[in-house]
Amino acid sequence: MNIICWIRSDFRLEDNHMLARAVDYLEKDEQANVEFVFWVNPDYIGEYDARQQYFFQALEHFAKNCKTHDMPIRFIEGQEKDFLEATEIADVLLFNAEYVEPFKSRDDGIMKKRGDKKTERLLDRHLLHPHAVKKMTDPITRYLHRIKMLFEERCR
Helix, strand or coil: CEEEEEECCCCCCCCCHHHHHHHHHHHHCCCCEEEEEEEECHHHHCCCCHHHHHHHHHHHHHHHHHHHCCCCEEEEECCHHHHHHHCCCCCEEEEECCCCCCHHHHHHHHHHHCCCCEEEEECCCCCCCCCCCCCCCCHHHHHHHHHHHHHHHHCC
């Protein structure tokens, strides 16, 4: 099973609904693999300003962080058809929902055009309070560490 996680503006490796769902698939199927993609669509970039500079710096930092964990991100540049072609190998496409326009309509279109292929738009929410994870002896921390290790192992 080929799983693609479509990274968008949520640059968290921990406490991320999409990544947690990918781990669920990995635990159920030993042959499954995960790939991370980020779509650079010129139609959504607009004029370069300070906000975009911050976003792309955060994306660069996230991509480097992923790479150090053997989870590199493949960048896809182009229009919707380019994204669909580049992700057509995915048996499952996962992404965290964006419910503002024009992104909601874009996502609706992607889901429709993928047809019968499994596509999951996940409602992301913080799964844990920021202070819930304190030390390695906490059950939650041990669980998150196990997920991280499984993810790193499967993404190599």
